[in-house]
Amino acid sequence: MIRPLFHLSAALALTSLLLAPVSAQAHKLRERGAPVAVADTPLTVTPSRDWNRLDVRLGKNTEHWTVDGEQLNDVIFFAAIEPGKPLVRERSKKREPLPKFTAATLLVEVPELLETTWRTYKHSGSFQMTGIEPGRFLGADGVHFTYEFVDQDELPRRGEARAAIIAGKLYMISFEAPRLHYFAAGVEDFRKLADSARLP
Amino acid sequence: MISRALCVLGALSLLVAGEAQAQPAPPQPVLPPPYAGAYQPQGVDEIGLWREMDEDERVLAQSDLAIRDEALTGYVRKVLCDTVGADRCGAVRIYVLRQPEFNASMAPNGTMQVFTGLLLRVKSEAELGAVLGHEFGHFEARHSLGQLKAWRSGTDVLAWAFVLGSLAPSYNVARSYRNLELSVLGNLYRFGRDQERDADRLGIGYLNGSALRPQAASEVWQKLMGEYEASARAKGLKKPRFDRIAFTASHPPQAERAGYLAELARPDAATRDDGAERYRAALAPWLGMFLDDQIKLNDFGASEYLLQALAQGGWTAQLHHARGELYRMRGAPRDLVNAAQFYADAVALDPAHAEANRGLGLSLLKTGQAGAGQAALRRYLELKPDASDARLIGMMIPAGEPQP
Numbered sequence: 001m002i003r004p005l006f007h008l009s010a011a012l013a014l015t016s017l018l019l020a021p022v023s024a025q026a027h028k029l030r031e032r033g034a035p036v037a038v039a040d041t042p043l044t045v046t047p048s049r050d051w052n053r054l055d056v057r058l059g060k061n062t063e064h065w066t067v068d069g070e071q072l073n074d075v076i077f078f079a080a081i082e083p084g085k086p087l088v089r090e091r092s093k094k095r096e097p098l099p100k101f102t103a104a105t106l107l108v109e110v111p112e113l114l115e116t117t118w119r120t121y122k123h124s125g126s127f128q129m130t131g132i133e134p135g136r137f138l139g140a141d142g143v144h145f146t147y148e149f150v151d152q153d154e155l156p157r158r159g160e161a162r163a164a165i166i167a168g169k170l171y172m173i174s175f176e177a178p179r180l181h182y183f184a185a186g187v188e189d190f191r192k193l194a195d196s197a198r199l200p
Numbered sequence: 201m202i203s204r205a206l207c208v209l210g211a212l213s214l215l216v217a218g219e220a221q222a223q224p225a226p227p228q229p230v231l232p233p234p235y236a237g238a239y240q241p242q243g244v245d246e247i248g249l250w251r252e253m254d255e256d257e258r259v260l261a262q263s264d265l266a267i268r269d270e271a272l273t274g275y276v277r278k279v280l281c282d283t284v285g286a287d288r289c290g291a292v293r294i295y296v297l298r299q300p301e302f303n304a305s306m307a308p309n310g311t312m313q314v315f316t317g318l319l320l321r322v323k324s325e326a327e328l329g330a331v332l333g334h335e336f337g338h339f340e341a342r343h344s345l346g347q348l349k350a351w352r353s354g355t356d357v358l359a360w361a362f363v364l365g366s367l368a369p370s371y372n373v374a375r376s377y378r379n380l381e382l383s384v385l386g387n388l389y390r391f392g393r394d395q396e397r398d399a400d401r402l403g404i405g406y407l408n409g410s411a412l413r414p415q416a417a418s419e420v421w422q423k424l425m426g427e428y429e430a431s432a433r434a435k436g437l438k439k440p441r442f443d444r445i446a447f448t449a450s451h452p453p454q455a456e457r458a459g460y461l462a463e464l465a466r467p468d469a470a471t472r473d474d475g476a477e478r479y480r481a482a483l484a485p486w487l488g489m490f491l492d493d494q495i496k497l498n499d500f501g502a503s504e505y506l507l508q509a510l511a512q513g514g515w516t517a518q519l520h521h522a523r524g525e526l527y528r529m530r531g532a533p534r535d536l537v538n539a540a541q542f543y544a545d546a547v548a549l550d551p552a553h554a555e556a557n558r559g560l561g562l563s564l565l566k567t568g569q570a571g572a573g574q575a576a577l578r579r580y581l582e583l584k585p586d587a588s589d590a591r592l593i594g595m596m597i598p599a600g601e602p603q604p
Contacts (some may be wrong), residue, residue: 094435099498102531104566108592121496125265125299131588150264
């Protein structure tokens with residue numbers, strides 16, 4: 001409806017030109033069958049297929065993996081989140097604080113922690129937990145949960161995640177993909193990836 | 201050459217400035233109002249704009265954020281019709297969107313978006329009507345079309361000035377161009393704000409002519425300022441200023457709007473019914489979901505302010521439960537103690553409130569009262585055996601204990 005100003009779009013184009021090659025070179029291939037440490041922590045996984053590790057990091061203890069691009073299939077590792085820390089880096093500690101993982105957080109509250117984080121961080125208006133079940137993760141008693149949400153791009157997505165609290169730190173791995181085609185196509189690969197996760 | 205180009209640039213800017221000052225609205229043929237009958241857009245700009253908006257509306261109609269509930273949409277439509285009149289409201293399609301922020305918007309083709317955050321914040325038909333009337337005012341006065349034309353003319357001037365200015369590259373020309381750019385952009389943003397003021401005047405006019413209490417329009421903005429203040433206070437930010445206009449501000453500041461809306465409301469209409477009872481009844485089935493969406497935004501101050509405002513008519517089990525969730529999710533040890541108390545209040549009012557029993561159980565467990573916490577969780581599972589987290593909660597209760 002409103003035409004953009006030419007100098008604004010020119011500035012944006014210039015910025016994207018400057019940024020594009022830098023980020024493109026820094027993604028890494030995670031090859032099938034090769035154990036690899038995640039987010040500079042002792043957590044290792046052995047992928048059952050090739051994945052791309054994106055250079056984008058949502059926070060210090062996170063890592064993004066994808067096959068076709070993060071909007072189509074997005075695996076996020078949250079490795080060793082310490083008490084008092086949010087799941088992802090806050091855009092503004094003062095203005096947009098995120099919910100924190102605390103020493104008192106119960107396993108049953110972890111799905112809620114991810115939900116409130118995404119609602120704030122992704123401005124997701126609609127978010128539903130569809131199932132919360134006890135399950136094993138990293139050899140410990142953990143929680144497996146599934147959810148559905150719509151964020152700013154208004155594309156309905158489904159998600160599946162596993163989490164455990166080990167030695168007071170939160171470990172979680174999540175998979176999010178559009179409800180149409182991509183979730184069903186990628187979820188088995190994700191489950192194998194989550195099964196292969198190990199802590200020494 | 202340089203001086204000639206400078207002259208041209210100067211003359212051009214004078215011409216444009218003169219035109220903008222002398223003729224803000226060129227004479228136009230009288231068009232039928234856009235809500236009349238099956239109005240069709242007139243002229244190439246309006247036709248193009250409507251076509252774009254039709255495309256957007258197609259996407260919006262399929263959006264997963266849209267709440268497709270006949271009763272809720274019908275009620276919002278009724279409030280719109282009560283405000284602007286049955287002869288006008290027929291041209292509008294209303295979409296209620298699940299967005300927890302305070303907002304509503306109107307497209308030039310008659311698409312109205314109403315956010316659930318707005319429905320949570322207003323407390324009566326009059327307050328809702330004030331916002332819907334403002335949005336309808338944009339539609340009736342064809343503000344988007346005016347905006348489109350203004351921005352096109354303004355950016356055309358800048359583009360030509362840039363081309364002509366680059367024929368004579370000197371410091372003076374560059375400085376003149378920057379000045380021109382600032383004044384054109386400043387005028388365009390001010391034009392947008394004036395349109396908002398215009399829509400406010402139209403909106404309060406509808407409300408004055410309706411059966412609803414027009415003083416509610418000002419109260420919407422006063423409450424919103426209260427909420428912003430509460431949010432800033434809880435975050436430890438400076439008290440926000442509601443009287444400043446930023447260069448690029450799209451709307452007039454809230455304090456100004458509250459002020460002139462209060463003045464424009466008909467004084468003899470202050471005793472009219474504002475439809476608060478009807479509003480509460482119509483929104484009751486949705487309140488739980490809207491509250492949940494708000495509380496999970498992690499904006500403690502604003503959520504607490506809204507809960508206090510909703511509880512002015514008395515605390516219900518639902519409000520106590522929502523407050524418990526708010527405090528439990530912030531999760532400081534003192535919050536957990538408060539949360540347990542709020543959940544207990546909810547359970548006292550409505551012992552069959554399953555979620556309140558869950559929250560009570562979790563809060564008590566976290567504050568070291570395992571026995572009472574497990575009893576509450578057991579009640580939760582009895583009340584809601586098929587809850588999505590039933591198995592996990594079940595593992596938190598030791599097996600073989602006697603039933604309470």
